[in-house]
Amino acid sequence: MHPGKTLEVNEKAYKMKLYLDKQNRRIRVDDYLGDLLSILEKAEKITENEKADKIIIKGRKEHFIQLLERGYRFEASIDGYFLGSDCFFFSKFLTDERKISTHWTEEDGIIKSVYHLNGPSQSIAPPKAYILKKMGESDAAGLSKLYKSVFQIYPTPLDNPDYIVKTMQDGTVYYGFINDGQVVSAASAEVNLFYKNAELTDCATLKEHRKHGLMKILLERIEQELVENGIYCAYSIARALSFGMNAVLYQLGYAYRGRLVNNVFIYDKIENMNVWVKDLASPPKFRQ
Structure with missing residues (x-):
């Protein structure tokens, strides 16, 4: 199992950074600058060449209508993603099968x-x-064992300790709970230092340890570290079918911002994945 690769395209009229995600048969435009129509044309051509069936664009507010006009569908948003400016996820599906959600x-009932x-x-x-x-590099084997136990398949190769070590070296922060010498719960933050945001991700707890609210504590500890490093935009993308994970995020003060099909x-x-966001600079809003 291999992670995808990042591709940078620099043309006279535009620049963009894409993520070619073979495992999930999708292309993601993570950043762009310049002529939007040329960017979309190029992204669609690359998607066809890669035999992917979904394109995702992390769009800017000022391109909202243009993206709709070009056949893209708004799916979710992240408040303050681009140095305080909002990010809008737009998608285009290249097959009917990929677009159908069963x-x-x-x-919807889970969110309710x-x-x-x-x-x-x-x-x-x-x-x-x-x-x-x-968690440090010496914990990579324990982390990969946990991820292998919890997920049959996962969007990135977290069952490989070498991959986990590489993500740590690239700036991903992992926290976990050890019980009887074993990693029983873990989560991470993938930090974007340029845009000052972080994705809280890779959340997993072994079934028999789920009654202690470990995930909530881990995410709170990660948030604390993010704030200490001047990162206030936190978001998480949770399985839409997981009541537990969506509940944890809601109870930590995250707000639901849409669903990626x-x-x-x-x-x-x-x-499908639900997008949740939180402004770490604001005090928690307690429910009345």
Whole structure:
């Protein structure tokens, strides 16, 4: 299993940075500058060459209508993603199959249920046997074992310790809980230093350890570290079918911002993913 690759295109009228994601059969335009129509044409050509069936554009607010005009569909947004300016996810599907979502109403029900929960609340310390730790390269094998146990398939090769070490070297921060010498819960933050944002991701807890609220504590600790480093835009992309993960994010004060259709192969199939955002500079808004 191999991660995708980043491609930079520099032409006279435009520049863009793409992510070619073979495993998930999609192309993502992560950044762009210049003539939007030329950018879209080039991105679509690359998508066809790569035999991908979904294009995602991290669009700017000023291009919202233009992207709709060109057949792109608005799916979700992230407040403050580009140094305080909002990011809008637009997608185009190249096959009907990729566009059809069979769990949409069930996922709507999950969001509805999540919003009936109590809002931001204090986390409760887990039993003493659980040790919270910032993960280093020596923990890569333990982390990969955890990810292998929780997910049959995952959008990135986290079952490979070498890949985890590489992400650490590239600036991804991992925190985890150790119990009886084993990594039983972990999460990470993929930090974008240029645009000052971070994606909270790679959240996994072994089934038998899920009753202690470990994930909430890990994410709070990661948020603390982000704020210490001047990163205030935090977001997370959770499986739309996972009540637990969506509930954790809501109870941490994240706001729902949309759903990415058939976005990645995760858990055991291709799935829709919910986007949640939080401004770490604002105090938590407690539910009345």
